[in-house]
Amino acid sequence: MRALVADGRGGVEIRDVDEPRPERTEALVAVSAVSLNPFEVRSLGSAKENWRPGSDVSGLVMTPAADGSGPPEGAGVVALGRGGGWAERAAVPTEHMALMPEGLDPGRAATLPVAGLTALRALHAGCLMPDHRVLITGASGGVGRFAVQLAAHDGADVTAVVRKAERGADLERLGAARIAVGMPSGEFDVILESAGGTSLAAALGIVARRGTVVSFGNSSKEPTTFEAGSFFSKGGARLYAFSLFPELERLGTGAHDLAHLAAMAAGGHLDTSIDLDVSWHEAGDAIEALLARRVVGKAILRID
Template identity: 40%
Template sequence: MIRTIVTDPLSPSHLAFKEVDVPQAMPWEALVQVKTVSLNRGEVKDAMDQEASSRPGWDFAGIVIEPAQSGQGPQKGARVVGLLPMGAWSEQVAAPVSMLVEIPDKLTFTEAATLPVAGLTALYALRKGGMLLGKRVFITGSSGGVGLFAHQLAAQSGAFVVGMASTEEKSKLVKEAGADEVIIGYSAVSSASQFGPYDLIIDSVGGNTLAALLPQLAPQGVCVAVGFSSSNTATIDMMNLVTSGGRTLYSFFLGEELTRHSAADDLRLLAQLATEKRLIPRIEVEAPWTQIGTIARNLLERKYSGKVVLHID
């Protein structure tokens, strides 16, 4: 038997520990002893809405204890990072080798666990803008996990990058991540126009923020909507959008993106960049996974910038 975290509506945190059978790996899956997991606000929010005994969790890092029977993927003893659609908050997981990659020795399990969802989201969203050298990019939610990764990758691509933060303190983090300019306060989003128009906008806020950003797209520009932390509805000025022409609003869902991209190849790239310190995860909190209840609640209340990583005993 192993321990795992499940949803429990009767628990104050809506999460609880439960003993379950050791996972049985399919031929294309490796069995991994999990060392660390990172939390994403989206998965925590989803867990609050799920029925009892659902098993949340996306990002994990650990050691392969049984390689895939197919012979593909990392071998026994390999240090790995990967992601699952659910169930990663567990002592052991069976992970498809297509979602699993070996990590360099210099990369810690803590650093590796931050990469899958936040790193891949940032990477794939930026790719929607094509070659970014000399282009103007605007990123909302800049002090979050996705935002900080996106700023670092965009800056290294040669883009002029503008971010947005809720406070002066958080704006300093965004500057450190490579932003050329930072807009402070979500209500001041219209002031971003002074640095535009933008070839690429990555928005995780939605609502009025998304509506205010669309007119700031350059001709042939793309706005990638990766989330809606403020509101899941937006009133868009269709006359402005249609008469300007050529601009795109792209709906982004990582699960759908992974049907068209190699997660293993791109995780390998992110892991290498992190090893070379060209991509630096900002880890706000490290804690034992026994503190999942408190940590999850604080994450939902936006008390953290960057990433949260839990260590499994």
């Protein structure tokens, strides 16, 4: 079969590779679409030749898992894999797999696993309540756009933080009460923080008493120096270290969460914010566009 593999020079190529050999807990999926995430495209820069990226997949079950778990043969699915998904076929754990609801385009579904689950679980880690004041950094990105919508859907008052106003032009339509260019002043019960550096430092100063800063990214790649006094004076405030796979392993909610997100998307309650939708034969250009920050939202590849 064919797969996108690292060419060892920072890019990818479609090459012939061995067929996947699923574990007992994995289904073999004929992949229809995949989405691209920052850690995958960044990793290509230093990846050895033949490394196989790809966590977000949607497609059809060819062979169900041998242990009897997960959807049956022929079912449309969306799933979070552990790599190797940018391919014609992939072995994917059923614990992170959900049935595709009727009417949901496979490309839209493929945006949900990493970005959607991160947004959903990070809000949960922040103990989101309907009346909470929520601040979301990186709001113009894939995770940020899902987080804005999910928090607003749950009744929170959402402030979306962007670097440039034009990249957040549609965030009010997605549910943000206001857009802030750069970190605002104020007080917030839940802060989803993925920019790192000075943004994380500012978050620790504007979190409310008993509020939570959920740190899940460092897009700025900068270290953080923060004023300890302005943080500990917010008695009971917490800094939560969020990493998707350990979070899902601990909670065991991957399949359930994906089904929930897919149902929301199919029902028109979750915009998948696809900005780039191309064939996997154009993966090189798509990756370049992501790295150059020309994509606002999600990029997907159709395995055609």
